[in-house]
Structures are given as structure tokens and as C-alpha cells.
Amino acid sequence: MHDDHLFMQAFVYLAAAVVAVPVAKRLGLGSVLGYLMAGMLIGPYGLGLVGEEGKDVLHFAEFGVVMMLFVVGLELEPSLLWRMRTPVLGMGGLQVLFSAILGGGLGLVLGLPWQEALAIGLVLSLSSTAIVLQTLQEKGLMSTAAGRGSFAILLFQDIAVIPMLALFPLLALHAPEALPDAHEAGVMAGLPGWAQGLALLCAVSAVVLGGRFLMRPTFRWVARTGLRELFVALVLLLVIGIALLMDLVGLSPALGTFVAGVVLAESEYRHELESDIEPFKGLLLGLFFIAVGASVDFPLVAEEPGTIAGLVGLLVLVKLAVLFAVGRIFRLSLDQNLLMSFALAQGGEFAFVLFSFAVRAGVLEASTSAPLVAAVALSMALTPLLLVFFDRVVRPRVGTREAERSYDAPEEASVIIAGFGRFGQICSRLLEAEGVHATILEADSDQVDLLRKFGRKVFYGDASRLDLLHAAGAEQARLLVLAVDRSDKTKEIVQTVQRHFPDLPIMARASGRNEAYDLVSMGVQHVYRETFDSALRMGTDALVLLGSRAHRAHRAGARFRRQDEALVRELAGLRGQQDFVDIVRRRTKDVEQILKRDLEGAPVEGAGWDASPLRGDPALTPLESVESSASPSE
């Protein structure tokens, strides 16, 4: 029976998502708003399809946020993170400080004790990492100045949650309702402060060192089994393990997995990790948004509509003002600054945790926090709408033109090399020498491992998978170099790319003639038979060793190449005809005949170098008895 209930719930959630999200996307509102609306619809105050357990679901779905930060971390190499220290500390710090002062000040004006006002100001300074990042990523705005600024601020906020949790018990006005840290700090609560600090330090070091030295061999070991689901299991195990560890020592799980992500960002498994965890992250985040939607307490809103609306309005306005000021201080351009301000002008998911913690710690009365929680939830639901308002109303007035925005170039490389064996390496080394840095994908983990020892940047993964191609930046790439050594794989990748990235030009390695025919008839413009050029060079050199002049041999080789490549193109079009084998035999013979004639001393090309026909040409008979200096060929 319990299982039935679980399946029923899963059915309701999934159905709501599948119905609401496409509608929202079609309306140009983004997926986040779709999930939120789905949540309101099925929530206890909507259709009532999910009841009180919505709270548990919210707690469970927070794991989606954890996974999202893991993925965000994966995209941030440590060096990049270090370069972001100024915006993170500066923008993030100022934003929290200003919001706390302004929010707290308003609280004081409204007659709250300073402790309550401060706690409220701090909690409301937080924005929703989940909503903002998801929305900005969906719009492809993460690499813009606003996207980077938003990310820096959100990162600081996520870190700031920890000291807030530590601070609240000190602000307690009433006797705590329960042991405030019984849940949040886990088993560590009983230990003295220094031991807690030590445990915290150990946990973080474990994540960093483990990620650096332990995870790579583990990934390799599992990858060698060739079972994809095992790799997925390992990734999930990793994220859940870290989340549990962080919970144990009282750190935010999201922060812990973020650190793990950053540590693994330099690993060759980065793209694979990213694409494996992506569907889980997406679904759990969706679930999270649905849960937020379901948790909006409509009866409370209905009871005091004025108060709640006022709170939401005040919250959004204060945040807008603070964010705009911070953006100003950090010299963002007007439209980028406005975008960032609108994006971050809501309460965050941590507010739910912090408010309930504050109530239990005796800082806030439940009656004070309830309308605030409702306001935060509503402000989150409002964010996608605010961004639509920004896009349609604000940006056209202040905005930068589209053409200029396209200079925010994607950070991915413009060339993808799939397959980094004997073939792909040579190609990539040449490109590298000319300053072209390719994103390299290789499916053999041993090979990846070996190459990493030589200091090459190679990612582990099977390039026939659409998600991996996405992760490697196939949308923005200008070229795909297909140097995979298995022809069935090559064809599979060609089909995937042609279907999903029709504008991406493909250069493909073919193992032999038949594969070249296949690839040409599939419409691949640039096909390279892997042994053709070496064989041709060997033949040319053989001619030289047999006594031919080097240049003549070179020209014979070049001519052979031209003829043979033209032949492959011609014959690829005739594939499938019944007498194909005969045609091939006949045409090949033709080409050989031409070449033979050429070598027998009647060169079709290079005739201009041959002086023999000039002898006895009456048109060139010298007018005076001067040597035939008229010939350009002597």
C-alpha cells in the first residue's frame, strides 16, 4: 500500500510537470514558472492532490539544489573561482550587508525588537540560487556580466548561511522551542566548539583531497567496466555521500558538493559527470520548484492579503534597490545591472530553513515568520514574471542591442575533436601549434589516463551521446573533427550531429574505401581515409628510391590523390546499384590507365615543361639566326 501511495504521488508530480512546463515554455515564461504553477495547482490549497507531505517533498527536493551546485562547481575551475574572489566577497558581501541594514531598519521602524529585525534582514538578504541559476542558464545568460555578478552574489549568500545559523541562537529573545541545533548540527552538537571546528575542517579537506587524489582512480576503475549505469551510480553515490558528510558536521550540503564540483572541474571526467547527473538534477530541481509552489499558504494570503502583498512588494523593491546600488558600485552597464537586479530580487529557498530555525531558536515568533515565509514563496514565484517584465518592458528601453550582446562569447572551445587516439592526436597537435584549442572527447578511459600523464587536456566520454555533445559545446562549435577509430561509432555520431546540430561542419576519419563511400553518401563533406596519405607518400618515396626525379614522383602522387578522391566521390553516389562492383572495377582501371599513360612519357599535365614539341614548330622559327630564345620553356 505504501508503494502505491508513492507511485501515486510520483504520478501526480510528473504529470503536473509534463503538462505545465511545456505550456509555460510555449508562452515564453520559462520552465521555472511552469513548475511553480504546477505546484500551486496540485498543492493543498489548489486541487489538493498533494497534502501535508509537500513539506517532506520540499526537503527531499532540496537535493536538486545540492546537485545543481555540484554541476555549477564542475563548470568552475579553481583558477576561475580564484579570479572571482573580488566579485564574490565584494558584491556578495555588500549585497548581504546593505539588505540586512535596510531590511533590519524597516523591521525596527515597524516596531520589532532589534534582534528580530536583524534576523529578518539577514534571512531576506538571501536570493534563490535554484531559481536564478536555472532561469539564467535557460536563457543562456550565465556568461554575461549580469550572469557572473548574480553567480558571485549567490555564492556568497550560500556561504553566508553558515554563520547565520551560528548567529541566531545568540539573538534568542525567548526560550528556544526546541534544541535549535538538534537537527541542523547533527551529532556534532554535543561536542565542544573547537572539536566542531576541527571536524568541519576535516570534512572539507576530505572533500578536496578525496576529489583530487581518490576520485580519479575510482572513476577510472568504474569506467573500465564499460557499464554506463555504474558510472551514474558512482556519481550519485559521490554527491549523496558528500551531502551526508556535510550534514553531519553542520555545513550546507550544497556548499560541500559545490566544493567537490570545483575540485573535479579539472578532471577529465568533467563532461561525463555533468551529463550523467544532469537529468537527476533537472528533475529534482523541478520537484523542488513544484514543492515551493505547493507550499504557498493561500489561506494565509487570503486572510491578510494587504499585509502579504505589502511584504512581497517591499521585499522585491528593497532587493531591487540594494542590488542596483551594488551593481553601480561595481560598474555594471545599465542593462546588465538591471538584469541582475531583477534576477535576484526574491527571497531564497534557504529562507524557509532559516525562518523555521529562527523560530525554534527563539528569535522569531511563529506568527511573525509565517507571513514572511509566504512572502518569500510568492516572491520566488514572481521572479520569472519579473524577468519577463524586464525582457519585454525594461530592456527595450535601456537595453543593449542584440548584436552587441553576441560578443559575450561562449566559453567553450570552437573545435571539438572526438577520438584522441593515434589519429586525433596528430590533428590536435597541429591545431594546438597554430593556437586553436580544441575540446577533446575520448571514450577509452585508459587512453584518457595515459594522455593526461603527458599533460593533455582530454575529457572522458562517448561522443555519440547527445548530452555529452551538448556539454562539450556542440551548439557553438565551428567544427567537429571526428577521429574515432570505429566506423560504426563514426556513423552513429554523424547521424546524431546531423539531426541535432545541422549547422556543425563535420570532418570525418574513414578506415577505408567502403567507409569513405558510406560517409560521403551520408553527406559528410570532408572525409579522410586513415591510411591513404601515408600509403601515397610511401609510394611516392618508392618511386624516388627507384630512380625517379623527386618532383616528378611528387606530382605523380598528387595526381593520383586527386583522381582517387574524385573517384571515391563519384562512386559513393552510385552505391546501391546492382552492377556497382563492375562499375568500381571499370572506373578504377580507367584511372590507372590515365596514370600509366602519364608515366609512359605523355604527361597530360606538366606539358609546359616539355620542350620536345617545340622542335620544328614552324610558328616558332626564328626570324633572324638567333637561337630559339622565344620558347618560354628552355
Place this chain on the structure above:
Amino acid sequence: MFAHPALERSRVQRRLLEAPKRVGVGVRDLYELYPDLEVDVEAEQAALAAHDIIIFQHPFYWYSAPALVKQWQDLVLTHGWAYGTGGDALEGKLTFNVLSAGGEEAVYRPGGYNRFPVVELLRPFEQTAHLCGMRWLPPFVVHGTTQLEDASLDGHVEAYVRLLEALRDDRLDLAAARRSGGLHRKLSTLISSGAS
């Protein structure tokens, strides 16, 4: 016929190349077509046969053209096709060079640094044209490319455009052009204003 082995490093030739593109004149970029110097003789001969005016645009390397132009001549202008018995494929076509040269025009003269006028140094081209029965014109030269200002480079590009338009509309005074010693000199006097 355009030849420059390192166009990415040439400011002047890149700009000059705008002129034929603006007028709609076909350009065969030889170093792009034959990066390995393996000239496709049949394709080149077909292109020559299809046109009435053949221009060689290139930098004036060592008082001549980049190597591929010579390779092209050696291979494409074959006996029995371009010259000699039965070699009348190019008969009556108009040909000249468009050059960019580092030195000023003043140094291309007896007693000057380069001792000979550019027209003298182009004698091999002139004689090649003659042997093939083509009508030869003196070159259009952009001198002093090393110190050329962008503004005056614009002027040269415009002049080149006018020259090509005049040729297209048959407004160039060929007799005067032949005597001019260089098509870049007093170009406007060589072009008749009304359409003929």
C-alpha cells in the same frame, strides 16, 4: 589572377582585392586554389578561355611575381594552346599587371635605387603576352606600400575600381594607355567619360 602567398600579412593587397569584388570581376586566388603549387591546368585554361581581360594582381617580389605565378605560366601556357602552331586560345585578349611595390616610383629609374622603371622590369610579362598574341598594357602600380596612409590607400582602391569599370564598359583609351608607362598615372585622362 591573384597571387599572394601570405595574404593575411598584406594590408595593401587585401584592400586592393576589394576592387574586383566591388565591380563584380571574377578573382582566381591562386595560392588558395593551389596551396601545394599543383596547378590544375585544365581548369586554368578553361578559365582563361572564358574571359577577355586577364589581370595579374600580385606583390612585386624581386622585380617579378610570387613563385606560383611563374609555376602557373610554365604549366598553363602550353605549346599548341597558348602559343606555337595551333596555339591561339589567348589571341587578342587584353592583359596587364596590378602591382604593389615597397619602393616609391622615384627609385625605379636609371640612377635610382632600383635602376629600372617598373615597365622595363616587366619585359618578361610583356613578351609572354606578345608570344601568346595578347594585347599588353603597362601595369597599375601602388608604390611605397610600406609608408602608405590608409587614406591614400583608399584613393588607390578607388582608382583601381574606376579602371576596372572603364575596362568593363569599354571606356579605356587603349592607345593612350599603352603609352602611359603605368595605368595608375593620370588615370582619369585615359578614361573617356561618355559610354561608347
